[in-house]
Each structure stands twice: as structure tokens, then as C-alpha cells.
Amino acid sequence: MVETEKIKKFVSFTDGAESVALLCHVNPDSDTLGSALSLRLALKKLGFRADVYCEDNPPPRLSFLPTIDAVNECADDKFKKYDLVIAVDCNDPERFGTAGKYFKHASRTLSADHHKTNRNFADYSICDPLAGATAEIIFKIVCELSAKAGYDLIDNEIATLLFSALVGDTGAFSFDNTTDETLDVAGKLLHYGVDSHDIIYKMIKSQPANRYKLKARAMCNTRFFDGNEIAVMTFFKKDFTETETSTAFTDGIINELIDVDSVKIAFAVSEVGEKYYKASIRTKAPYDAASVATVFGGGGHSRAAGCRISGFYEDVVDKLLKAARDELNA
Ligand SMILES: [Mn+2]
Known part of the structure; x- marks a missing residue:
């Protein structure tokens, strides 16, 4: 206070x-x-x-x-x-x-x-x-x-x-x-x-139909790792194009992923440019989202944070997974 x-x-x-x-x-x-x-x-x-x-x-x-x-x-x-x-x-x-x-x-x-x-x-x-x-x-x-x-x-x-x-x-x-x-x-x-x-x-609660369609794609694109403790959902450029949405529509979708019982750290990766990605991070206590984001120069709060990363998509995911594992084992 x-x-x-x-x-x-x-x-x-x-x-x-x-x-x-x-x-x-x-x-x-x-x-x-x-x-x-x-x-x-x-x-x-x-x-x-x-x-x-x-x-x-x-x-x-x-x-x-x-x-x-x-x-x-x-x-x-x-x-x-x-x-x-x-x-x-x-x-x-x-x-x-x-x-x-x-x-x-x-x-x-x-x-x-x-x-x-x-x-x-x-x-x-x-x-x-x-x-x-x-x-x-x-x-x-x-x-x-x-x-x-x-x-x-x-x-x-x-x-x-x-x-x-x-x-x-x-x-x-x-x-x-x-x-x-x-x-x-x-x-x-x-x-x-x-x-x-x-x-x-x-x-x-309310949302436009195209956000719902974007969410459905992101859910299909979700990958789980380490016994479902880490999860990564991805919004690719073509998902935004084909659903007529933008990164502004991704807000809140990641919360559904961190609400999965086993998930301790969740990422939502958005393709925002050529080999350029925006990552949102959510964690369950005691894991710290801000310290994961800080690895990549980002910031935020204990449970919700974000950062931007350049590179090939698979390398970006590998980097995020490493940071998440470091946080889980910290
Ligand atoms: Mn605020």
C-alpha cells in the first residue's frame, strides 16, 4: 500500500x-x-x-x-x-x-x-x-x-x-x-x-467471432512439454491473416492455458515480424514470470510478463523452454 x-x-x-x-x-x-x-x-x-x-x-x-x-x-x-x-x-x-x-x-x-x-x-x-x-x-x-x-x-x-x-x-x-x-x-x-x-x-466474456476462431487455432497449435508442466501456444502470421485479426486479439487467450491443471509455465508466442516474436508468459506460484521475461530483456509481474525475441521459430521456442526449465529448477 x-x-x-x-x-x-x-x-x-x-x-x-x-x-x-x-x-x-x-x-x-x-x-x-x-x-x-x-x-x-x-x-x-x-x-x-x-x-x-x-x-x-x-x-x-x-x-x-x-x-x-x-x-x-x-x-x-x-x-x-x-x-x-x-x-x-x-x-x-x-x-x-x-x-x-x-x-x-x-x-x-x-x-x-x-x-x-x-x-x-x-x-x-x-x-x-x-x-x-x-x-x-x-x-x-x-x-x-x-x-x-x-x-x-x-x-x-x-x-x-x-x-x-x-x-x-x-x-x-x-x-x-x-x-x-x-x-x-x-x-x-x-x-x-x-x-x-x-x-x-x-x-x-464477450468476444467477436474472429477472436474465437483465432483462439481455436492457437489451441490446436499448443504444444506441451515436460509432463505437461510447460506449454507453448503460437499465433502465426497466417492465423492473424486468415481470421482477420491482429496481436490485439490475443489478449487473455493465454489464461486458458495456464488454467490447465498440470501447466506451471505457459507461453503464448506471436509472430509479429520476420523472425521476430512476442512472447507472453504466465506462471503458477511460486514460479516467477517476470524473471523468465528478464532473460530476454522483457519484464512484468510475478504471474504475468512478456518479452520479444528474434530468431527462427524453433530456436525461439527452445530458448523459452530453457528459461522455463531454469525457473522450474531454480
Ligand atoms: Mn497494469
Whole structure:
């Protein structure tokens, strides 16, 4: 849990600022988007210019998020030098991708994050690896902004954005990163009329037909190793092409693989370029997904992490298997 003093110090960095850029990570998920967009709304209520940037456009399945169209809406403006840049849910400046240009030009920089691999790259950072989502920290920041303003800034849109972020990062409160604190924040957000059932249905359950077809292919492509303790599912280029999908559609499919009883470490490998692959990693406790990802320069959380690897497909799988075996035997 983040100490109140740290939240107060974080908020004090907004004093004297007029313009704020909020930066999301590449391949944005509901946590980075919901956190940035909710903070944007709160800051706008207080009279700031507040803009959200992300290298990639939000995935279609998150199009229901309130104010999602605000992402990159100022990307064509000449305005680049913000008084303050806040990185949201990013463990490393590399995660900004092209949006990093705003970070470089900023007078002051802040970071709010929950990755234990956070590299402490901003002028002031709050990183709580025990937070289920960065949105838990953003909720406290908005509460502190409210206390300073003398009225409650949170409304249904802000609450919906934060709640969606919690749902995404905790698998609708089912992963082991869900704490009493997570549920406490979620409960408070419900007071603002958040439609929790609708959000969980849209984020976890409903899917377009082409994602279902992509999932079916990935399941057929799954290989099990070491007495079914390690498993690798693969999304090849042709799977994306033939189902008219993209890597944005793979989100969450790997969770079905780590839910197989015997599987301790699961990989979802996506072919993203010529001899270039993106790997998502899921583990069951006590095996650490982030330490597997770190072998390849990636990062993430204890149970969920990711990395990128170049090479021939079979070599990539061999490298992942070696890293997984090292983790199982560590
Ligand atoms: Mn997150």
C-alpha cells in the first residue's frame, strides 16, 4: 500500500503546471488506458490541459471505455512541451514507444506504476508492486486531488475507467494480485454507479467471432512439454491473416492455458515480424514470470510478463523452454 505522504508529494508536482501529458505503454491494456484517461478527466476538471498519448491505438474491445477517443487526439498538434509528463503503468521509458518524445521534452516527469521491474526513470515515481493495477494508485491520486480541490472529482466516467482497469489487470478479481485494497477501491468505485456486470461481461466474456476462431487455432497449435508442466501456444502470421485479426486479439487467450491443471509455465508466442516474436508468459506460484521475461530483456509481474525475441521459430521456442526449465529448477 502506498503511503499517503507519497501520494501527497506526487500531487504536489502538479502545482504551477498548466499542461500535462499522460503516457500509456505500447500495446495498451485497460490499466494503462483507464488510469491515464481517468487522471486526464480529473485534471481537466481542475483546469489543466491534459492529453493522453500512446504509440498504438486502443484495441477495439476496449472501445466501450468512456472518453477512449481522447487517446492521441492531440497527436497532430504542434504542442509538444508539456509542463508535466506522467507515465502510467510503464516500467521502462522503452514502453512509451514513439510517445516517448513528450517525456524527453517535459519540464518535470512523474511515474505511477505497479511493475516490480520499474526502473525509477522519472523525477518522482510511485511504484507499488503489491497494487493489483496502477489504477489503484491513480484512485488515491484522484482522491488527493479532490481533497486539495475541496470537492469530489470522481464521477461515473472516472469510476468506470478505474474499475475497468482493475477488472483487466486482475482478471475480474480472480488473479492472486487481487488484495483487500483492490476490492476496497473497487467497492468505493461502485458508489458512482459503475455497471460492474456490463464491464466484466464486455472485458472478460464477450468476444467477436474472429477472436474465437483465432483462439481455436492457437489451441490446436499448443504444444506441451515436460509432463505437461510447460506449454507453448503460437499465433502465426497466417492465423492473424486468415481470421482477420491482429496481436490485439490475443489478449487473455493465454489464461486458458495456464488454467490447465498440470501447466506451471505457459507461453503464448506471436509472430509479429520476420523472425521476430512476442512472447507472453504466465506462471503458477511460486514460479516467477517476470524473471523468465528478464532473460530476454522483457519484464512484468510475478504471474504475468512478456518479452520479444528474434530468431527462427524453433530456436525461439527452445530458448523459452530453457528459461522455463531454469525457473522450474531454480
Ligand atoms: Mn497494469
